[in-house]
Amino acid sequence: MFGLLLPTLIATVAALGLGGSAAQLARARFKWWSIVVLAFAVELILYNPPINSLDWAIAVGPWIWVATKFGMLAALLRNARHNRRWDLPCLVMAAGIGLNTLAIVANAGHMPQSAEAAVAVWGSHPITTDVQIPRLDNIVLMGPDTQLAWLGDTLPEPRWLPRPNVLSVGDVLLALGMGGWVFRALHQPAPRRPHGDLGPRPDVQLGEDVLHVGFDGLDRNHQLLGDVAI
Amino acid sequence: MRFEHWWTRDPRTVVRGACVLVAIVAMVLGGAADHYWV
Numbered sequence: 001m002f003g004l005l006l007p008t009l010i011a012t013v014a015a016l017g018l019g020g021s022a023a024q025l026a027r028a029r030f031k032w033w034s035i036v037v038l039a040f041a042v043e044l045i046l047y048n049p050p051i052n053s054l055d056w057a058i059a060v061g062p063w064i065w066v067a068t069k070f071g072m073l074a075a076l077l078r079n080a081r082h083n084r085r086w087d088l089p090c091l092v093m094a095a096g097i098g099l100n101t102l103a104i105v106a107n108a109g110h111m112p113q114s115a116e117a118a119v120a121v122w123g124s125h126p127i128t129t130d131v132q133i134p135r136l137d138n139i140v141l142m143g144p145d146t147q148l149a150w151l152g153d154t155l156p157e158p159r160w161l162p163r164p165n166v167l168s169v170g171d172v173l174l175a176l177g178m179g180g181w182v183f184r185a186l187h188q189p190a191p192r193r194p195h196g197d198l199g200p201r202p203d204v205q206l207g208e209d210v211l212h213v214g215f216d217g218l219d220r221n222h223q224l225l226g227d228v229a230i
Numbered sequence: 231m232r233f234e235h236w237w238t239r240d241p242r243t244v245v246r247g248a249c250v251l252v253a254i255v256a257m258v259l260g261g262a263a264d265h266y267w268v
Contacts, residue, residue: 004259033250033253036253036257068260069261072261100261100263171264174258174261182254185250
């Protein structure tokens with residue numbers, strides 16, 4: 001789990017070290033973010049007790065999982081086009097989830113996982129240790145019938161990482177794309193108006209930026225603004 | 231800028247930032263194809 005979030009953490013540290021601001025993150029816009037959170041919540045509920053041992057969940061759960069992937073994909077594509085320009089981080093993330101979804105659909109709603117990679121990470125394959133209890137699982141051991149095996153979980157994380165796992169190509173793209181998105185969100189400068197533009201601004205909200213603009217105007221024009229309502 | 235100061239003057243910004251953080255984690259862990267949240 002930590003390995004997936006590592007690019008985002010590195011991007012955060014790098015952006016802040018290069019003069020970015022954590023407050024910028026709150027100004028970032030991601031349309032349909034609630035769909036992403038809802039999709040993740042559905043996954044959490046679906047693949048954990050007690051739901052993951054119910055008959056209906058075992059029967060249709062894999063396809064509900066696929067539907068959550070399409071929801072996330074739709075949200076990313078909604079954000080991939082901004083101001084008539086393509087957004088590279090969103091496109092990379094969309095490619096990652098798209099490749100994962102492709103592998104899952106091609107394997108009947110399960111992500112194929114390399115046994116060798118699993119052994120390299122955990123010492124044994126997790127889905128072979130508890131086969132007596134029927135439950136919904138989202139990975140399946142790779143075999144001769146596996147489709148698109150190269151898109152499956154084949155990349156073992158180093159064992160020294162906290163909570164190591166086996167990654168797919170799509171996972172790597174998703175993690176890198178999110179790192180790029182976070183870096184840009186934290187590092188891009190806040191939009192500034194020219195000093196001479198002191199006209200009415202009906203669309204702004206009271207906040208730090210407005211106050212900074214006011215003080216800039218005071219310094220430039222050498223005028224006392226103490227009695228002027230801001 | 232102290233956090234308390236920021237929270238007092240613009241709590242909506244803090245809430246918005248928290249929502250963005252939740253969405254980031256949800257996107258990465260939910261978009262990946264395994265039990266990464268376990």
